[in-house]
Amino acid sequence: MTEDVFTALADPTRRRVLDLLAEHGYGTATSLAAELPVSRPAVIKHLAVLDRAGLVSARRHGREVRYVVRPEPLAETAAWMARLAAQWDARLDAIRALAEQD
Amino acid sequence: MQDSIEREVLIRAPIERVWEIVTTPEHMGRWFGDAGATRAGDVITMAWEEHGEAELEIVREEPPTAFAYRWDANVKEAGRTLVEFTLSEEPGGTRVRVVESGFAALAAPAAVRDELREGNTRGWEHELGDLERYAATVAV
Secondary structure: OOOOHHHHHOOHHHHHHHHHHHHHOOEOHHHHHHHOOOOHHHHHHHHHHHHHOOOEEEEEEOOEEEEEEOOHHHHHHHHHHHHHHHHHHHHHHHHHHHHHOO | OOOEEEEEEEEOOOHHHHHHHHHOHHHHHHHOOOOOEEEEOOEEEEEEOOOEEEEEEEEEEEOOOEEEEEEOOOOOOOOOEEEEEEEEEEOOEEEEEEEEEOHHHOOOHHHHHHHHHHOOOHHHHHHHHHHHHHHHHHHO
16 A cells, blocks of 8 residues: 555654655664654654655665655655646736736 | 645736636636636636536635635545635735645545656646636737
């Protein structure tokens, strides 16, 4: 079962996890839990949701599992939001043109 | 990811006129849709020649300053977003601010991913093109 990018990003703790991973390059459940107001098991659950959404990937490194951000889904989502914003620009332009004619 | 899109424009026209254009079906059918719009109660049905219809459920209507509706036209079956228009009088005209929010709660993985993967949705491209042409003709 794949998790949706939007659902994964709806949670503020998960957004913070992505911020921390991006900031440090990588992180482990233990290192993330040290910087967040949630427990290590909770961090593991959040990482699992992000992993299913394709937003992070895990790699075993000796005895620890390191997580890194996968930027592709974020870039796609940002591009989609940018297109929606461009549509609003066009609609507002059309409203202005209508209101200012005469 | 951001949850909302915010845009605004300053229009050199009285607030009552701008309100009428933003909120009435006869005008919405021109700047928003391209094949007309009809209203029944709190629901406005927008039509596009290329990609069918969308229903807007009006949730706020306080002339001439606040107009808001929910719709699902961005990604069909992914859930609805909230669109809020705020009009305010300024020296020289009317400021229109639009905020579309609720993207973080959208949930229909397949539909959203298809939309994202497509990267360049044909229907929307058509709509944008139509709007630009329309804006150009009425601006003259």
